[in-house]
Amino acid sequence: MTSKERAQLRAKANTLDPIFQIGKEGISDNLIMQIDDALDVRELLKVRVHLETAPESPREFANKLAEALGADVIQVIGGVIVLYRKIDKEKVNAKKQARAKASGKKVTKKKVKIKGLRQRQREFEEAHPWAKYNRANKGERR
Numbered sequence: 001m002t003s004k005e006r007a008q009l010r011a012k013a014n015t016l017d018p019i020f021q022i023g024k025e026g027i028s029d030n031l032i033m034q035i036d037d038a039l040d041v042r043e044l045l046k047v048r049v050h051l052e053t054a055p056e057s058p059r060e061f062a063n064k065l066a067e068a069l070g071a072d073v074i075q076v077i078g079g080v081i082v083l084y085r086k087i088d089k090e091k092v093n094a095k096k097q098a099r100a101k102a103s104g105k106k107v108t109k110k111k112v113k114i115k116g117l118r119q120r121q122r123e124f125e126e127a128h129p130w131a132k133y134n135r136a137n138k139g140e141r142r
Contacts, residue, residue, distance in 0.1 A: 001072055009044060009074045013082045018048035026055050032068050039071060039085045040092045049079040 020035055038045055047065070049058040062073045062081040071085035115123075125131045 006074055009084050010082065013044055013046060013074060016044065016046050016082075018046040018080060020045075020047045022047060022049045022054055022061055024050075024053040024055065027061060027064055027068075032065070035065065035083070036069055039069060039083065040087060040095070043087055044074075044082070044084050047081045047083065049081065051079045054079075 019038060020031065022031070035045070035047065047061075049061055051058070054061070058076050058079055058081055062076050062083075065071065065081065065083060066073045069083070069085060071083045074082040074084050076082075
C-alpha cells in the first residue's frame with residue numbers, strides 16, 4: 001500500500017467512530033470473528049484500546065489483529081487503531097452460504113420492485129380517497 005493510499009484512508013477514517021473496544025481481557029477469538037465480519041461489510045473501521053486496563057500497547061494489538069485478519073494497519077494514534085481490508089465478495093458469499101447450511105435455511109435474494117411516481121400516487125389514492133380531490137389543484141398557482 002502506498003503512502004498516498006494510506007493518507008486517503010486516514011482521511012476517510014477521521015469521521016468514523018470506534019466500533020469495537022479492547023480492554024483488560026485483550027484480544028479474544030470472539031472479538032476477532034466480530035471484527036472480521038465488520039471488515040467484510042465496511043472495509044475500514046476503528047478499534048479503541050483502553051490504555052489504563054489493556055495488558056499490551058495499542059501497536060502490539062494492531063499488529064496481532066492485522067495478522068489474524070489479513071488486514072492493513074492504517075494508523076495507531078493514542079488508543080485508536082484504524083484497520084483496512086478490501087472486501088472480497090467471493091469470501092463473503094462463501095461465509096453466507098456456510099451459515100445458511102449450518103442453520104438449514106436457503107439463501108435467497110431479496111426481490112425489490114421499484115415503483116414509479118404514478119404507481120405510488122395510485123396506491124396512495126386507493127388508501128386515501130380524499131387525495132383525488134387535492135390532486136386537481138396541485139398544479140395551479142394561487
